Amino acid sequence: MTILNGFLPFRQRVGGVKIAGAIGGSGPPLLLLHGYPQTHAMWHAIAPSLAASFTVVAADLRGYGDSDKPADDAEHATYSKRTMAADMVGLMEQLGFTRFAVAGHDRGARVTHRMCLDHPDRVTRAAVLDIAPTHHMYRTADRAFATAYYHWFFLIQPAPLPERLIGSDPEFWVRSKLAHWGRTPTAFTEQAIAEYVRCFRDPAAIAASCADYRAAASIDLVHDDEDVRAGRKVLCPLLVLWGSAGFVGKRYDVLQVWREYAVDVQGHSVPGGHFLPEEAPAETLAALQQFFG
Template identity: 45%
Template sequence: MTTVIPGFAHHRVTVADGVALHAAVGGSGPAIVLLHGFPQTHLMWRHVAADLAADHTVICPDLRGYGASDKPAENGPDTYSKRTMAADVVALARALGHGRFALAGHDRGALVAFRAGLDHPNAVTHLAILDVLPTLDMWDVMHGVSAAVGWHLYLMAQPPGLPEKMIAADPDAFFGSFLDQWIKDPAAIPADIRDAYLTASREAIPSIVADYRASAGVDVSHDTADRALGNRLPMPVTVVQQDWGAALGYDAPALWQPWTDDLHHHTTTAGHFIAEESPTELTTHLRTLLTR
């Protein structure tokens, strides 16, 4: 095992004033951008990216504030809004020569992908969302004792200072708890990859918290405005999720349907880290999406 994606070149691309993203790029053909989740980096895509690179240009960035990408200080609600992070992704793809591209995101990256699909429908040709709900719907369905599963969302929604100090007291225990609790097959994240995730997260505490804080503030405002306007995702959309409905009391396809004109929804038996636990299943879903 290695902490690079074999055959992929590494790029550092300026996407905004003072902000550059690190991206692993491989393959050739139509472009697909793969966005990682929390608490991970682009390495979560190592299996899926290698498969798709046979006939696609595959772009795997570290999101703003994560991994080897820049981590600007939070100087307002927009620094880590999903709107800002989505604009980063579109700028990255254009800088690499791709004005139009398919887009897949997991967890935090899925929220960025969702926003990119709404804000940049002429750039995003196909959209895949993995194991997350749109921010507005997520807050709407979390209530009562079942909301305990999202305790970290409430912690990192607090004003700057306390969350960062609490996490910095033992970052490996904090970030490692999610890698341990959200996975069904621990072997899917081997020791060297786990260490890479923990090291990257340890070095990005303020920006990771700022990303989550935005999801309790400005991102809700953006989703609320889109819902009021009836804005929808015009491209083909595939959603792959665990069956959280029984636990949290919601119908996931019914929550997604108002946001898209063309939805394929799939439930996986894998844990949260689908791309690492069930890469063949996920790649099949992505390849099917790309033919729609």
């Protein structure tokens, strides 16, 4: 299902998994990827406006929303950002788009980063919302980072510890994450929250999201180290946005950090905390329209 006004829901088989989402609008293709613990519904405040100028594809990452949630493997390759990026490239190709722009928030931004590195011939322009590169964040981890991003270290604990604890009250967990990382309590509509909670009540979604974070602390870092050693960087134009009141902007020199990983970087902060498309929809929309325009 979708809460994006004017959009048509889809479930498209890509390789061995079905990827769910919604498509709307007309014009150049623009892929939107959500973060944790959300679904493609997080774009509800800006996707209809983007659809006036673009064919917008808002997708649920594997393991999230209504997309399939395959069982993880010992190496966590099933939920590596390489695998998740390949899902989205395959999805866009099946929808008829061999080249496209992409904007990702949180986990979706990490998938976007990997997509730009693995599929530079497919991505024309990319935007990453409220993240620093995973490689940099782990490499510079300290007490402040571990305190603010405690979930990175909780979710990677061996199963079934985080799964059982989160599964005891998924709605509390989702609402607490929105409150913890957001700075604008009125930003989240009850319709959107209900959709996040509906999807996160599935034990398979909880397990898959833990696998996503386990991959980030293992196989994803192997892939990142290989790229750094080889000198591979994001080649397409990259827009970086972050919340002015959030941890990322306060902790990192965001643009300078991204210039270590990409060759053409621009960006700025927008008001609020971590959830830019819901906390600062007007500012986020304007930045995306100008960049992708």
